Amino acid sequence: MKKIFISLFLASFLFAGKLEIVATLPDLADIAKSVGGEKVSVSSICKGYQDPHYLQAKPSYSRKMRNVDLLIFNGLELEIGWLAPLINSARNPKIKPGKFGSLDCSEGIPLLEVPHNELDRSGGDVHPLGNPHYLLDPQNALIVAQTIATRLSQIDAENSEIYQKNFDEFRRSLELKIVEWEKQSEQLKGLQIVAYHKNWEYLADWLGLEIVGYLENRPGIPPSPKHLKSFVEIVNEQEIRVFLAATFVDVNQAKKAAERTETNLLILPALVGGVQHVDSYFELFDFLIQKLMESAQ
Ligand SMILES: [Zn+2]
Missing domain, CATH: 3.40.50.1980 (Nitrogenase molybdenum iron protein domain)
Structure with a gap:
């Protein structure tokens, strides 16, 4: 028994080279996997059939976030009801807002339905900063993938060439798919x-x-x-x-x-x-x- 524990312990060290990433949404996790490739290990918090506006903040989610190197989220307050409490209880200084380990993927996205002023509440309470569902335009995933690649290269400069290569591959295949989807539809x-x-x-x-x-x-x-x-x-x-x-x-x-x-x-x-x-x-x-x-x- 003891031997098994020791080898598990050693095995965990062998994998220590991988960057641990947690994404709030499965789409972000999938894009991060493409960009990070073998250098990262990615998991997602929200399941694809769950409402990302109203997820219940479970203790198992903050445990997932405790030791990660990078937290990737949608932003625009999509996760406002549940992400901040999870970050607090995870007690992981790397992923606090403003740190390198906290990545808001809405950066650089051409947004729809941004309110013109504070009185414009047409977006309702759940879309206060503009429409947050930008991942449903695949052209925006090109921007998100670039944002993730840049951040991975900053955190793990040694492998930056790999991240850039993975990003280029992802971009090429997504661009081809976009042309195909546009033709089909x-x-x-x-x-x-x-x-x-x-x-x-x-x-x-x-x-x-x-x-x-x-x-x-x-x-x-x-x-x-x-x-x-x-x-x-x-x-x-x-x-x-x-x-x-x-x-x-x-x-x-x-x-x-x-x-x-x-x-x-x-x-x-x-x-x-x-x-x-x-x-x-x-x-x-x-x-x-x-x-x-x-x-x-
Ligand atoms: Zn919504």
Whole structure:
């Protein structure tokens, strides 16, 4: 028994060369894996089927963060309800805000729906700094990957060439996929849709979809009976046929609203792992575009 412990102990030293990374979202974890390659070990806190706005801060999450070298997060206050308490209880000085081990991936992203002034609360309480769901435009993942590569090179300068090479490879393959996805989805341009939560803006912006209404009153605020009535009216009057809801929303609410219209309700993953067999960032967009194309036939 003792021998086993000693060899496990030694084995853990052999792997000590890897940078330990924790990402808040599975999409960020997947991008970090591509950029970090064999030099990093990455885990994610939020699962793809969980609502990233309202995760329950479990003690196991802060244990995960205790010994990591780098924390990667979405930012724009997406994780405001749960990340700060986890950072505090993790007691890891490396990942405190402002340290090298804390990386806000929203840096440099061209944002949508940024409020013009403090009184502009159109984003609701959950999108106070602009729409935070920027990972649903794959062009933004190119920026995120660059941000991660730069930070990895700063923390682990010895391997910076490897990070740069991995980033170049990731960029090349993602750029090819973007061209392919844009070709596949050409027919979707101008398609009018409705959505449950304002989490499809970046996808819509990229693919040229037009979102004409939301089931939520405001992001994070469930529909009042009055709002529901006007939502149903908009859908029926404008003959909207596609209704998008992320797997993490209140699916029963979405179904009830869909029953009062003739829309095709698509409950789709908005994050990697949102449904089975969508295990990578590339697979997420393969899946989304395939489902959107089927619904628009
Ligand atoms: Zn949101």
